Structure formats: C-alpha cells, structure tokens
Amino acid sequence: MRWKAGAGGHKIALIVCGAVLCLLTALFGLSVTGIFKIPFLESAVSFVVTPVQGFVTNAYNAVRSGLEERATIAQLNEEIARLTEENRRLQAEMSSMEELERENERLLGLLGVTEVNPETEYVAASVVAKEAGGWFSVFTVNKGARDGVEKDDPVLSDEGLIGRVMEVTDSTSVVLTLIDSRSAVAGLVERTRDNGICHGSLYVYENDEMLRMNYLPEGSELNTGDRVITSGLDGVYPKGLFIGTVRSISRESSGDGRYVVLSPAVDFAHIEEVLIMTGGQAAEE
Numbered sequence: 001m002r003w004k005a006g007a008g009g010h011k012i013a014l015i016v017c018g019a020v021l022c023l024l025t026a027l028f029g030l031s032v033t034g035i036f037k038i039p040f041l042e043s044a045v046s047f048v049v050t051p052v053q054g055f056v057t058n059a060y061n062a063v064r065s066g067l068e069e070r071a072t073i074a075q076l077n078e079e080i081a082r083l084t085e086e087n088r089r090l091q092a093e094m095s096s097m098e099e100l101e102r103e104n105e106r107l108l109g110l111l112g113v114t115e116v117n118p119e120t121e122y123v124a125a126s127v128v129a130k131e132a133g134g135w136f137s138v139f140t141v142n143k144g145a146r147d148g149v150e151k152d153d154p155v156l157s158d159e160g161l162i163g164r165v166m167e168v169t170d171s172t173s174v175v176l177t178l179i180d181s182r183s184a185v186a187g188l189v190e191r192t193r194d195n196g197i198c199h200g201s202l203y204v205y206e207n208d209e210m211l212r213m214n215y216l217p218e219g220s221e222l223n224t225g226d227r228v229i230t231s232g233l234d235g236v237y238p239k240g241l242f243i244g245t246v247r248s249i250s251r252e253s254s255g256d257g258r259y260v261v262l263s264p265a266v267d268f269a270h271i272e273e274v275l276i277m278t279g280g281q282a283a284e285e
Contacts, residue, residue, distance in 0.1 A: 120238075123147050123276045128172070135210070136271045137180040137202050143276065144171045152236050154277040160242035160265025161185070161230060162274060173276070178243065179210040179268050187213050187243055188231035194220040195231055198243055198262065211244055211262040218258060222249055228262055238277070 125141035143149050145168050153165045155175050163177035176183055183200035196216040201209050213228060226246040232239030244262035 121148075121278045123149055123278050124273065125149075125173070125276055126273050127271055134269055135179065135202060136268050137177055137200075138166070139175055139177075139271065141173050141175060141274060141276070142171065144169045144173050146170050148278045149173050149276050150278070154237050154241065155274050156241060156277065157266055157271065157274055159267065160244070161237065162266050162268075162271065164236060165276065175274070177268060178266075179264060184234075185237055185243065186231045186234035187228045188239075189216075189220070189222060189246070190227045190229055192220055192222060192226070194222070195233065196259075198228065209261045210268070211264050212259050213246075213262055214259045216258045216260065220258075222246055222260060224248065 123143050125143035125147075127136070127139050128142045130136055130139035141155075149165060149168055151165055151168055153173075155162045155164060155177075161178060163175050163180070163183060165173045166176040167174040178185060178198065178200050179202040180200040181202060185198045187196050187198040188194070189196075194217055196213045198211060198213045201212050216222070224246050228243045228246065230237040230239055230241040230243060242265045244264040246260050247263040248261045250259050250261075
C-alpha cells in the first residue's frame with residue numbers, strides 16, 4: 001500500500017511539473033512575441049541560455065579561425081611553391097642568356113678575323129667532340145665536305161692559329177691542333193725574321209712545353225715575348241697567322257737544332273667555336 005501511495009505521489013509530481021513546464025513555455029512564447037513581458041522569466045532563460053550561447057559561439061569562432069588558418073597556410077604553401085618554381089625558371093633563363101652572351105662575344109671575335117682578311121673564305125663551326133683529357137689536341141667540329149671543308153684546311157680562332165683539318169666527312173671534320181705531337185708548321189719570328197719549324201710536344205714531354213720552335217739559326221738573337229707567325233713555307237698554312245710568343249730560349253741545341261719554347265696564342269684548354277679557312281689567302285703581316 002505504501003508503494004502504491006508513493007507511486008501515486010510521483011505521478012502527481014510529474015503532472016504538476018509538466019503543467020508548470022507547459023505554463024512556462026507558454027509564458028516564454030508570449031514574452032518572445034511581445035504580447036507582454038515577464039522579466040523574471042527572461043532573466044531565468046537568459047541565465048541558462050547565455051552561457052550555452054557563449055560556449056557555442058566561442059566554439060564556432062575557434063573552428064572557423066582554425067579552418068581559415070589552415071586555408072591561409074595552404075595558400076601560402078601554394079604561393080611559395082609557385083614562387084620557387086618561378087625562381088628556378090628565371091635562373092635557368094638567366095643562365096641561358098649569359099651563355100648566349102658569351103657565345104655572342106666569341107662569335108664577334110671570329111667575325112673580327114673575317115673582317116681583317118675579307119678576301120679569305122671562312123666556314124664557322126662548333127666543337128662537337130674531343131679526345132679525352134684536359135687539352136684540345138684533336139677534336140671534331142660540325143662542318144664537313146658539304147660545307148666546303150677539305151683536308152688540310154687551316155683552322156683558327158680569334159686568338160690565332162689552332163691547327164688544320166685532318167679528316168673530313170660529309171657533315172664533320174677532325175682537327176689536329178698545333179700542340180699535338182704529330183703537328184708541325186713553318187714559323188717565322190716577326191722581329192728577327194728567323195725561320196724555324198714549330199712542333200707540337202703534347203704527350204711527348206711531361207712538362208707544360210706544349211709547343212716548341214726548332215731549327216733556328218745559331219746566331220739568332222731572340223727575346224722572350226717575340227711573336228711567331230706562320231711563314232707560309234710549308235704549303236699548308238698561309239703566311240701571317242699568329243702561332244704564339246717566345247716563352248723561354250734554350251741555350252743548347254737538341255737533335256733538331258737550337259729551339260725555343262712557345263706560349264701558344266690559343267687557349268687549347270677551352271675551344272668552342274672555330275673558323276675554317278676554305279679559300280683565298282690570309283693577308284701577310
């Protein structure tokens with residue numbers, strides 16, 4: 001009986017609570033619609049709702065801020081990647097422009113040679129292969145017989161004489177340079193007019209004497225710095241092409257007579273473009 005009485009009391013309490021809740025809901029609705037104000041009810045609702053609303057608002061703002069920050073970081077990463085790629089492209093373009101500028105300077109130097117000897121026919125060519133090692137002793141260029149190149153045609157740069165064409169195909173030529181041990185050219189000392197033979201000595205001597213001039217007269221009075229040019233007496237090279245300068249003078253005679261060591265006019269460690277003389281004669285100096 002006590003249990004039944006307790007159960008009945010609970011039902012009554014639930015009914016009362018429900019009625020009160022319905023009444024409060026109705027009164028809140030009337031207050032919201034503005035029919036009449038219930039200050040204590042608004043304060044009570046505000047007391048409950050405001051903290052919840054503040055929490056929700058703060059949570060929303062935090063999530064929104066986090067999303068915006070992530071979006072900003074992603075945009076920055078994309079911009080950094082784009083700028084990095086743009087920098088690489090600009091550096092490549094700058095490097096290409098610098099290389100073109102250097103090539104243009106070399107070609108202008110070769111053009112200057114053709115203007116000095118306008119009666120001579122030239123073919124400009126680029127080096128496409130060379131023998132192993134640091135020196136251009138033998139190398140291949142990209143011009144051949146169909147361009148008018150023939151065996152023994154002289155090859156030079158804007159600095160001076162390089163050598164001669166040793167082999168020719170339709171589209172390429174092999175150049176044997178002055179410093180190769182198989183090379184020889186008739187030379188003339190400009191100041192004294194002494195004649196001799198300039199021999200390549202690369203791969204023969206262990207020192208850096210890449211070019212020697214032999215068969216000089218015993219009484220010749222040579223000085224270091226004297227210029228040596230082609231004499232034209234060998235039938236291969238026209239007269240007046242710059243070979244090099246006297247670097248040192250031997251006071252003893254070798255098997256080939258008295259000799260001097262020459263510093264070649266051409267930098268045989270760096271050859272990229274050349275001129276091949278295919279006709280006419282060089283002007284005499």
